[in-house]
Amino acid sequence: MATAAQQPSEQPEAPEGHHQAFEESDGWLTRTEVLSRIIYWGIHAACLLVFVVGAPVEAVLLCVTTYFVRVLGITGGYHRYFAHKTYKTGRVMQFIIAFIGCSATQKGPLWWAGNHRRHHRLSDQPGDPHSPKDGWYHSHQGWIFDPQWEGTPTDVIQDFAKYPELVWLNKNHWVAPLSLAILCALIGGFPGLVWGFVVSTTLLWHATYFVNSLAHLWGTRRYVTTDTSRNNLLIALTTCGEGWHNNHHYYPASARNGFFWYEIDVTWYVLKALSWVGLVWDLKTPPEIILNGRNGKQLVRNATSKNAEKAAA
Numbered sequence: 001m002a003t004a005a006q007q008p009s010e011q012p013e014a015p016e017g018h019h020q021a022f023e024e025s026d027g028w029l030t031r032t033e034v035l036s037r038i039i040y041w042g043i044h045a046a047c048l049l050v051f052v053v054g055a056p057v058e059a060v061l062l063c064v065t066t067y068f069v070r071v072l073g074i075t076g077g078y079h080r081y082f083a084h085k086t087y088k089t090g091r092v093m094q095f096i097i098a099f100i101g102c103s104a105t106q107k108g109p110l111w112w113a114g115n116h117r118r119h120h121r122l123s124d125q126p127g128d129p130h131s132p133k134d135g136w137y138h139s140h141q142g143w144i145f146d147p148q149w150e151g152t153p154t155d156v157i158q159d160f161a162k163y164p165e166l167v168w169l170n171k172n173h174w175v176a177p178l179s180l181a182i183l184c185a186l187i188g189g190f191p192g193l194v195w196g197f198v199v200s201t202t203l204l205w206h207a208t209y210f211v212n213s214l215a216h217l218w219g220t221r222r223y224v225t226t227d228t229s230r231n232n233l234l235i236a237l238t239t240c241g242e243g244w245h246n247n248h249h250y251y252p253a254s255a256r257n258g259f260f261w262y263e264i265d266v267t268w269y270v271l272k273a274l275s276w277v278g279l280v281w282d283l284k285t286p287p288e289i290i291l292n293g294r295n296g297k298q299l300v301r302n303a304t305s306k307n308a309e310k311a312a313a
């Protein structure tokens, strides 16, 4: 079993038997491809119910709340904690973060974070689960229904697969969204369910998936990276900071994706606030050499030109 301190790239391959057993028990929703498609597109279609229930203020506010709380569960939890380990927290808080992320209806934390590690290992190369080089639709949502990426990649997420509560949540990932749907109905009745869960979940899906699709196609590139990642303000605003995707691909170990004060990164502000009250700690940030204006880019260029000089010599 891997230790928590190991980096994803250093993790050994899982024994064949272990990997197999885990994938087979990966939850009925994941393994029933047709059903997951029906649920996904059914929730999209159910958004039309806003024409039936109207737009009561409480229900719309509930939508805004469940959207932003769950965006943070995905960005601050699934992404910056489980996939990249950019900060530390306790075991109870770890489960709470996983549960909030799971309520976003994007499968379990081990599946999500494991596939994201695969994305970083092989960004825009064969083996990347969601490169736009395989088509925009594939990178946005098609890959989720591709049987190739259906099971949890235990070999790359062993550091968290050692926690039975996370394995349970990963396997029963429908529990969190269902709990949220019931809560929304209890708070706001049918309009509460439609806005707080159905509309909010659909918006959240596409905001998250834009990071995988558009943030590799549309925006600026500060750093020279081997992938097509880009920085995009619009995506950063809708995803609480994940739009600074070129920064992130250049230095994924950082809990902060907006490297400069003008790069709005709400997830970072929330993580910082949580650290002040002691719920999370050891937040990693980019070293000065990266943060110093545009030096990071220049350094890459210098390094590249030096290599070129060496090669030419």
Ligand SMILES: [Zn+2]
Residues within 6 Å of the ligand: 119, 123, 211, 212, 216, 229, 245, 249
């Ligand atoms: Zn990416």
Ligand SMILES: [Zn+2]
Residues within 6 Å of the ligand: 079, 083, 084, 116, 120, 248, 252
């Ligand atoms: Zn990442």
